[in-house]
Amino acid sequence: MNRFFVNKNNVFEEKNIIIIDSPEDLKHISKVLRLSEGDNIEICNKENIDYLAQISNIDKKQIECKIVRKYTSKTEAPIEIVLFQSIPKSNKMDLIIQKNVEIGVKKIIPIISDRCVVKIKDRTSEEKKVERWQKIAYEAAKQCKRGIIPTIGSMVEIQDLIKVFDDFDMIIIPYEEEKDNGIKKVVANRKGVKKVGIIIGPEGGFTKDEVENLVSSGAISVSLGPRILRTETAGLVTTSILMYELGDLGGN
Incomplete structure (x- = not known):
């Protein structure tokens, strides 16, 4: 219908x-x-x-x-996931927004990190991009019968992310240098998790200083396995795993 x-x-x-x-x-x-x-x-x-x-x-x-x-509506998950996505080049953000909305993300916030290739010239350019991304989120929400329209937030500098950490039960940052922590292991050790933030790096990854700063502020570094994933893949994989472990993708 x-x-x-x-x-x-x-x-x-x-x-x-x-x-x-x-x-x-x-x-x-x-x-x-x-x-x-x-x-x-x-x-x-x-x-x-x-x-x-x-x-x-x-x-x-x-x-x-x-x-x-x-x-x-029966299409909203019991877990609230906010994706903090470093802005990628080209039109990759379109795919990231579309697919993560389909999976069940509640909000996507574009972030600017050291290795982001894309540089936003001014406030007007930023607003136009966010407006376009919001329309993509709207169309994706309509297609997959979401009960809400996920919000695309304003762009945030990566160093400012720590200001919102207290709003979350858990913050996860996939990092290629992490060898021990997997998402399943991290989730198993935490009870009552209802709101999770996922921080995804750009094409060149986060710098070591960026990761250390985020982790020292409360983020949890996790591994997504032995293979290096593209920025447009990493968020979707992380969200999918969390939705399986804590949400509704795993069934009842």
């Missing part, structure tokens, strides 16, 4: 209706999908609540839908 997101204030439960007024969604529903009055769609309020709705009226400015059923 086709799925769409609306803002919470577009849902009028007391009147049993939902209004879709996004120009993009209006075009997609009426021109691309060619849906009409009487057709059913699925609508999410971006806050983990889903509605089965029936289109009752279509005009140029909005689509009115009748609420058939309300239910809690």
Whole structure:
């Protein structure tokens, strides 16, 4: 079933209706999908609540839908994962965002580390990139039927990450020089983990000083195995392992 997101204030439960007024969604529903009055769609309020709705009226400015059923989305994991991703070159960030949203990441924050090749010229350039990445996150969330739209945060310098460490139950940093700690071992020794941060380095990896600074501030260095993974692979692998051990990828 086709799925769409609306803002919470577009849902009028007391009147049993939902209004879709996004120009993009209006075009997609009426021109691309060619849906009409009487057709059913699925609508999410971006806050983990889903509605089965029936289109009752279509005009140029909005689509009115009748609420058939309300239910809690079943697609959000019990663990909150925030990915701190060093900005890679080319369009690799597009793939990173798309696939990590599919796996279940709640938020992605681009970080600037010493070996990042990409240099952001000014605030306007940064805002344009983040806006574009947010749109990719939105499309991925819609495709995989997420109950929320994961947020793409503003860019952060790597030395400033330690300011948010206290907000997490655990911070993990995959590092090629780490030989002893695997994620499974680290997770087994921790109970009640609900919020995890993952810090991923750029194409050239983190410097030794960067890793030492993060670890001394509370991050846990982990190995992803004997092979060196690309930056666009490392975050997805780390997230997948965590979602298996702590989330919902492993089933019940």
